Amino acid sequence: MSILPAVLVIALVTAALRLLPVMLLGKGGKPLPPAAAFLSRAMPPAIIGLLVVYALRGTDLSAPPHGLPEAAGVCAAALLQYWKKNTLLSVFAATACYMALIRLL
Amino acid sequence: MFLRALKAAFPRTLPVLAGYLFLGLGFGVLLSRAGYGAGWALLMSAGIFAGAMQYVAVDLFLAGAGVLECAMMTLAVNARHLFYGLSMAGWYADSGKMKPYLAFSLTDETFALLSLTEAPESVPERWYYLCVSALNHLYWIAGSLLGALLGLLPFDLLGIEFSMPALFVVMLVEQWRRKRARLPVLIGLACALGCLFLLGPERFTVPAMLLVTGVLFLFRPRLDKMEGRAGA
Known part of the structure; x- marks a missing residue:
């Protein structure tokens, strides 16, 4: 179809x-x-x-890793943006951090 | 006129460039792995131009969903756009022939970017709006096409879709720097979280939008006073 x-x-x-x-x-x-x-x-x-x-609505807090990659990604984006004011850097670093954590945790 | 507006718009759209290349890439990869190639990615990204919905659409295609189901799902996922239109109607009132395109291309990110930035004084606002919207549209199409091609290669790109929440978090931080935006930001967060916990991830957006609107009106006297103090 x-x-x-x-x-x-x-x-x-x-x-x-x-x-x-x-x-x-x-x-x-x-x-x-x-x-x-x-x-x-x-x-x-x-x-x-x-x-x-x-x-972030799809984040599952009940199953491991309990939203930890999401939380880390959000913190990375927020802190980097607050400190460096470089959106490109913040989005890229936060996404990289998330992608790494969902593989490691 | 157009070039000046483009020059003003381009640096301000760089964050969306990054976000959309990423997000578009993610969408293109999903779509191509579902068995639909670059032509479909182009058609959807040019003609629908709604990031979250296009991700949902891939699931619908895979499930063999009917036309009615697609329409209902689109209503549910994209109803928030009614509220963007409501917010931007005043800004777009004097945009003449550009108005239909400006309204069509009013995505989450375009909306957020336009509400955060201002056209320089030498550039008519509607040209600035047009350039921001059209650039974002192009980034989205380019990202999807790239993804459609990349999807054919065996890369593990799981998690690339996190660029969407990351972009919104960044925008939230920028709003937070404006003192009088803080109360509305908190109202938006609180209403959305409340509705998410009560209603679940599939159907909380529309009730949350309505709740946000209601609560903003409850706080209207206070918000108007803050506006007055800020001289806006």
């Missing part, structure tokens, strides 16, 4: 979710309603907090 219909459906649903709010709100230079303006300021940092949890 070809995966073409599946690919098209996934593309359509994804595009609809992204396009709807942007195309419907803030049309024709009208200012946003105050509630939407508030959200557009407060939402981005909150969503990043949520995304960290989302990206």
Whole structure:
């Protein structure tokens, strides 16, 4: 069976979710309603907090190694970024650390 | 105009370049090992452009999922994009003909990057948004293609997908440097963790988004006061 219909459906649903709010709100230079303006300021940092949890949602704490590689990777990324402010380095080192630990532990 | 915007956008997208090459690579490897080659990787990365969903899609293909199941899964995994659109509607209001593409290409990372960076004064914002979005799109396509080719070789690349959480952690650290972003960051973390423990990894995102929105409004007086103090 070809995966073409599946690919098209996934593309359509994804595009609809992204396009709807942007195309419907803030049309024709009208200012946003105050509630939407508030959200557009407060939402981005909150969503990043949520995304960290989302990206780590598959971590299994009950089975060995009990999320240790994930925890180490997160700490490596956070500490390196806080200290060096070099995103490239932080992402690369954290991923390398994780890849090493899932093989060793 | 375009070149100036590109010059402003490129250095700011470097972190996403690293993340997307990695993530795209991971996706391309998975897809090619599932038996679908570079053509499919190109089609999916250009036409869907949703990292997490494309990983999920490989599982769906392997399970022989039907069209309806694919649609439902996409709704569940990508519903968070409704909220990005909601947040960015104001920013994108004056972008004219670029608006559909800007909305289409609003991924997690593009959203996070645009909310962290600003266009220099000499560059119109919509051109800056366009360049950031299009560069990220290109990185994603390039990474997937690379992965599709690399997947044919016998490398052990297990764990490369950790570049996604690593990138988000880095972005969180950058948000944390802004004092008035700290409360929203904590609200996002707490609501997401709460919903994850209550509802499990498969269905917590949409409730968590709704909860985050509600809690932000609860704290609105306090957040507005902080905005005022920061002069923004």
